[in-house]
Amino acid sequence: MRCVIVVGVGPSEPMDRDEFQAKRAKGRQLPQAKLRTRDVRWVRKVHKKYDRKYGAVALGKKLGVSKTVIRGIAAGKMWRHIT
Numbered sequence: 001m002r003c004v005i006v007v008g009v010g011p012s013e014p015m016d017r018d019e020f021q022a023k024r025a026k027g028r029q030l031p032q033a034k035l036r037t038r039d040v041r042w043v044r045k046v047h048k049k050y051d052r053k054y055g056a057v058a059l060g061k062k063l064g065v066s067k068t069v070i071r072g073i074a075a076g077k078m079w080r081h082i083t
Helices: 019-023 037-046 058-064 069-073
Strands: none
Touching: 037 058, 037 069, 058 069
C-alpha cells in the first residue's frame, strides 16, 4: 500500500492512495472541464468511427475538444466515472 501525504488537507495523518484518488475531483468538477455529463453520454451514444458527421473530428469540433478526447471517451478510457 502506498501512502500519499497531502499538505493542508486536514488531519496530519497520511492518506492511502485509494482514499486520495476517491477524494480527487473528476469530470465536470474540474475547473478546466469543457464537457458536461450529458455531452459525454451523447458522444458515447452517437460516435461512429470515420464518419463525417459523427466521427471524432466532427464531434470534437462541435464540442470544442480534440479528436483524441472524443476517441478516449468513446473507448471508455476517459470520463470512466460516467456510465
